[in-house]
Amino acid sequence: MLVRIIRECFDGDISSMVSESRRQSGFTLLELLVAVTILTLLMTAAFGSVYYASKSWKTGIATIENQDLRRSADRFVSGILRQISTHSYSEDGRRKIEFNGSGRSVGFVGPTPANDELYAQYEYQLEYKRSGTSGELVMFYRPRLPGETGLSMDDKDDRLMLLSDLKNLRLSYYGRKDDRSMSRWHSRWSEEIEEYPELVRFEYQIEGERMPRRSVIGIRSSAKGVDGNRSG
Template identity: 25%
Template sequence: MRICGTGSEGGKERGFTLLELLISIGLLALIVVILGGAMRLGFRAIDAGERRMDALDRYRTSFGILTAQLQSAAPLTYDEEGEKRYYLKGDDRSLRFATNRSIWGEDRGCVIVSYRLEAGEGGRLSLYASERPVGMEGTREVRLFDDLKSLSFAYYAREAAEEKGEWTEDWSDDTRYPEQVKLRFIRGGGEAEILVPLYARAKK
């Protein structure tokens, strides 16, 4: 079958066979499918990029909160069996201390904040933070990270007569205050280490 039309070259008849027409339609459909696939891939790439940016922003914000709270740590004590004990206690997976900086940015005075790691889905770790005003009830909690492979705390201190100190993964000392806290974490994007000086130590 031929679909004909009048041509301009020598009055010759020109036209397309049904097969040629079907091939043209098929090629057009293939082009549409390819373009549609490319657009979907593009949208997915944009969406994945936005998710990565959101995750990075969340990490920066969360670590900014943690760092600010540590830098505002206060060497407060509480009474236990007639002895003064620092609120600051920690190990490699948890940390508690008093700070003048609230996670929620409210003027709540001095608060006791606790950070702890918990196992999540797929072997991932989540870091939770909870805080309450000193001497009051009512704890608020928030999850800061939920896709960590690893996170650990370490504490640096030195004796008054020593020039060099040492790092430890457990802090329960009630006679002195650490000079620095180290956070080491691993996530999908790599590994990083943050050193946070505790300025409040100089005010003791």
């Protein structure tokens, strides 16, 4: 009997000591596992939020950059068309202008780039070209020799891509083709027409955009002969 009482007392003291030891040593293994699991879930959610925020931010930056590039291209095209050389020349007894436009391309003579001090004029051609599943607005250009007349651009000349990811592009030209006609929009404008168009209209649509874009550019409409005399 005495032995049993001593054993119960001893066992109770040991249990109390173990419980006290556990309390002093901190969390149990189960509590640590639960804490680690919760922390992992919180960190996953936090990193997920950061990832999607970063992805959204990068997408926004890319959109702004694309918009800036398109605005820059619009300004460049508008600026160069407003400065075209409106000269005419004679070929086989017929007067021609240095301008040729269709629904997909337009060729003309314009100012020399700022970094070129050797040539007085350049020939340019803006052309819509398919590239894979989308299209591009490409500018071909070459320097003109003194006394050179007419347009003679080809695909071997230098080129610069101005706009990409184009779904479509259409050009049209406003003006009168002779003294007897009224000014109106035309889908083509050839070198045989003695007058330059008054306006050039670009209509294009970017892949992924619902609404098409439009740009109308005014140019000088009166042609001038290569000898410097004004032509009516």
